[in-house]
Amino acid sequence: xxxxxxxxxxxxxxxxxxxxxxxxxxxxxxxxxxxxxxxxxxxxxxxxxxxxxxxxxxxxxxxxxxxxxxxxxxxxxxxxxxxxxxxxxxxxxxxxxxxxxxxxxxxxxxxxxxxxxxxxxxxxxxxxxxxxxxxxxxxxxxxxxxxxxxxxxxxxxxxxxxxxxxxxxxxxxxxxxxxxxxxxxxxxxxxxxxxxxxxxxxxxxxxxxxxxxxxxxxxxxxxxxxxxxxxxxxxxxxxxxxx
Amino acid sequence: xxxxxxxxxxxxxxxxxxxxxxxxxxxxxxxxxxxxxxxxxxxxxxxxxxxxxxxxxxxxx
Numbered sequence: 001x002x003x004x005x006x007x008x009x010x011x012x013x014x015x016x017x018x019x020x021x022x023x024x025x026x027x028x029x030x031x032x033x034x035x036x037x038x039x040x041x042x043x044x045x046x047x048x049x050x051x052x053x054x055x056x057x058x059x060x061x062x063x064x065x066x067x068x069x070x071x072x073x074x075x076x077x078x079x080x081x082x083x084x085x086x087x088x089x090x091x092x093x094x095x096x097x098x099x100x101x102x103x104x105x106x107x108x109x110x111x112x113x114x115x116x117x118x119x120x121x122x123x124x125x126x127x128x129x130x131x132x133x134x135x136x137x138x139x140x141x142x143x144x145x146x147x148x149x150x151x152x153x154x155x156x157x158x159x160x161x162x163x164x165x166x167x168x169x170x171x172x173x174x175x176x177x178x179x180x181x182x183x184x185x186x187x188x189x190x191x192x193x194x195x196x197x198x199x200x201x202x203x204x205x206x207x208x209x210x211x212x213x214x215x216x217x218x219x220x221x222x223x224x225x226x227x228x229x230x231x232x233x234x235x236x237x238x239x240x241x242x243x
Numbered sequence: 244x245x246x247x248x249x250x251x252x253x254x255x256x257x258x259x260x261x262x263x264x265x266x267x268x269x270x271x272x273x274x275x276x277x278x279x280x281x282x283x284x285x286x287x288x289x290x291x292x293x294x295x296x297x298x299x300x301x302x303x304x
Contacts, residue, residue, distance in 0.1 A: 039246055049249040053258045060262070095272070099265050107258040114251040212266065219273045226280035233287040233294070240292075 007084050009225045016222045023215040030208035037201035044198070053111040055201055058186070059209035061104040064132060065167050067097030067213060071139075072164040075157035085221070087153030088228075090160060091143050092220035096213060098136035105129060116180055124173035125181035128166060135163045149228060 034055070044051035071093050077086030108126070109119045120126065139156055146152035174183045185193040192199050248255050 043249070048251065049247070049255060050251050052248070052255050056258050056262045096269060099269050103262055103265050106261050110254045110258045110261075114254055216269055216273055219277065223273065223276045223280055226277070226284060229294070230280055230283045230287065233284070233292045237287065237290070237292045 009085065009088075012085060013222055013225060016218045020215065020218060020222075023211060023218065027208060027211040027215050030204060030211060034201060034205035034208045037204055041201050042197055047115060050111060050114050051198065053107055054198070055205045057104060057107040057111055058202055059206040060100045060107065061129070062206060063209055063213055064097060064101035064104045064129065065170060066210070067093050067100060068132065068136075068160070068164065068167060070217075071097065071160045072167075075160040078153050078157040079161075085225075087149065087157065088221050088224045089217070090153070090156060091149075092224050093217055094136055094139045094143070096216050096220065098133065098140065100209075100213070101129065101133040101136055105133060112180075121180045123179040123181060124177040125170065125179050128170045128173050132163075132166055132170060135159075135166065139163075149231075 038052055038055040041052065041055070043049050071090045074086045074090035074093070077083040078090065105126075108129075112121070113119050139159060142156050142159065143152050146155065173179060174181050186199070186202065194202065
């Protein structure tokens with residue numbers, strides 16, 4: 001099966017029926033391993049046991065940006081290549097991305113209170129992630145506000161690509177401004193600053209959450225294709241009644 | 244194995260519980276939405292409304 005074959009929604013549905021059980025199983029296995037490793041990880045010499053929040057917070061923070069990146073590529077697919085599944089992919093990803101961003105903000109806040117002494121600070125990193133969360137909600141509202149999926153798709157694609165400007169701002173906010181949030185400690189020049197006892201569980205959890213996103217995204221795309229078939233059949237029914 | 248979470252246990256437990264709840268909501272949303280869409284398609288097909296290809300809209304093949 002080539003990529004162009006997947007432009008056909010029926011073939012895409014056949015593919016999801018085959019791969020979803022395997023993806024779900026792989027996600028459950030990796031999440032179980034990751035959670036066990038997170039529970040077994042030692043306390044940090046400064047942060048104590050609160051370092052365990054990192055194993056939830058960081059994967060969600062990564063995914064909050066990754067999902068918007070996926071939506072941006074899908075938006076290019078809508079506007080440039082007019083791929084029939086591109087807007088389905090973008091629309092299906094938005095609620096999942098919003099949920100990951102919400103979790104990144106919430107767990108960051110719960111980590112910040114014992115470590116920084118505050119749940120919230122209007123610094124560049126936290127504020128730019130909050131803006132990302134609001135942009136997810138705005139996109140979801142836009143999809144709901146416009147009845148015709150193809151019209152909504154073009155408007156949402158433009159908004160998504162404009163919003164992608166926020167991704168490098170989030171990533172480099174800790175370098176460009178003086179923030180309470182710590183600078184990058186995993187992906188940075190000179191290698192990770194984390195000890196292996198923290199880095200390995202963190203990477204396992206990151207892969208597990210990424211697999212969770214892929215699984216949920218494919219399932220949500222399948223649902224969106226079915227929703228459009230319902231809409232199409234309802235329009236056929238309405239036109240038959242009118243004739 | 245007993246795990247000591249120290250004086251900030253409530254923050255750690257709340258973080259994991261929130262993640263579990265949000266992931267459970269996401270999984271529930273996807274599963275209920277699938278059930279709802281396939282049911283609506285079946286009802287339309289039972290009323291004789293079919294796709295131009297004549298294939299069942301709920302069948303992936």
